[in-house]
Amino acid sequence: MAAIANLGTPAEFTPYVQKVALSSNYLNFHGSGGANWSQQYLPDLYEAEVERYGNRSISSFLRMVGAEMPMSSDQVIWSEQGRLHIFYSGTVTTAASGTVNIGEGHVVRVGQTVVIEDANGNVVKGYVSATSDADSDGDLDTITVLPYSAATLAAAGFADGEAVKLFVFGSEFKKGTAGMSGSVEPKFESFTNTPIIIKDKFEVSGSDASQIGWVEVTGEDGQTGYLWYLKALGDTRTRYEDYLEMTMVEAEKAATGSAALGAGLKGTDGFFKQIEDRGITADNVFDVASDLIADFDTLLAELDKQGAIEENMLFLNRASNLIFDDALANISAGSAGGTAYGVFSNSEDMALNLGFRGFRRGSYDFYKTDWKYLNDHATRGQISGVKGVLVPAGTSSVYDQILGKNIKRPFLHVRYRASEADNRRMKSWVTGSVGAQTSDLDAMEVHFLSERCLVVQGANNFILFQ
16 A cells, blocks of 8 residues: 655745744745845846645535525424324333333323334233323333233243333223223424624725735635735634534534533533434444445335435444445346446446445435535544434424424525524624724724524434544
8 A cells, every 4th residue: 555655844925923033934035945136147036825735625525415594582482293193112021921111101002902012022912901100100111911922921931021022013902891991192392592792803004905916816705816914814714614613513502510611601502412412433444345245235124114214314433435336336236236327217327336325225325525614624534433424315394483384494404593684694794094093003803793593403314433
């Protein structure tokens, strides 16, 4: 394998928080190894600044998969549906009598039929003959199961104290008996997030703003020319826009007892945190190309348990993306169990393009791309821990407690503070005596401010690869 030499500390103009002349932020014609004004010959000078890092901005993820919507409160609350069918994990209390403890406040009712499985894989279908409150606290916690295939659960191979899983599949009643007692109310979960204020500022003195340089500069914000402060202002704005996205991805709420909370900071739950808390995390996957299909099949089984959303997008770092390409390129379309090239209009020739953009496995379509944020040297590219994310495509329907009705929203979207008086999505204003002339300060200050938070609806359909 070819070795890549360490380039060391790059020779570049390094931003500095104080307005002082340093060798790191201006061209030095007097330093050792550089040119000198007293030398005999005039050096050739390339006026244009070389863009050696290409487009340095890393923001794009939320623009691709999300949306932005206004809000007028300090808090956003949304509710998500619970599961439709009834499933519990529990413990066999007494196998001889068929009593099983499935937890406080269960909704299994007398007359219903269940499928129950123990830790050894024994599966029995049974009838719920009774429900009870074993600890007398007012909430039902125990059911009695009469097996259809054996005299008792013990005879069916179940043991006292053994962990079991069960779900309701129907009911049975004798002729001439009363109907089902009680009813099952829909269950939902309520989630909340709070916006935080994000700020930045650019400052240049009046003298520097009026000074024309001799190097033509360019920047990601479209600025160009021989005025250095234009580049600095544009870079500050671009950097701030990146911060807006990075905050929505990385932030987390201040925990009880934390130093941040003690300092009066509240924080907000970002993308990674919400998936860790309410979504799926997959560890040690996509490490080897030969194991990718097996890893993926495990994830498909998990997606089947969740929303089973057919189309999904994969945002991966470089290493994981190449492993995907290697694994898919090594699968022959003509062999048994080979890749189905449905995404490529069933064209095997497309396999010659080893950068696969999409593929189908089972009943799911996956589209993958690099996530620059995970590769950039100055962001996650040097921090281990996150290989990529799986994001479902489309929208979800939830109950908005502010609007008081069901609404459709993208699974991933940003809420920002806004009203008729003030829109805080992306505010910027200029102060000072340069240009704006709002004070006697001999400088131009450009201020940036936003107040926002991220909403991840249906987080159980998202996967964080670690």
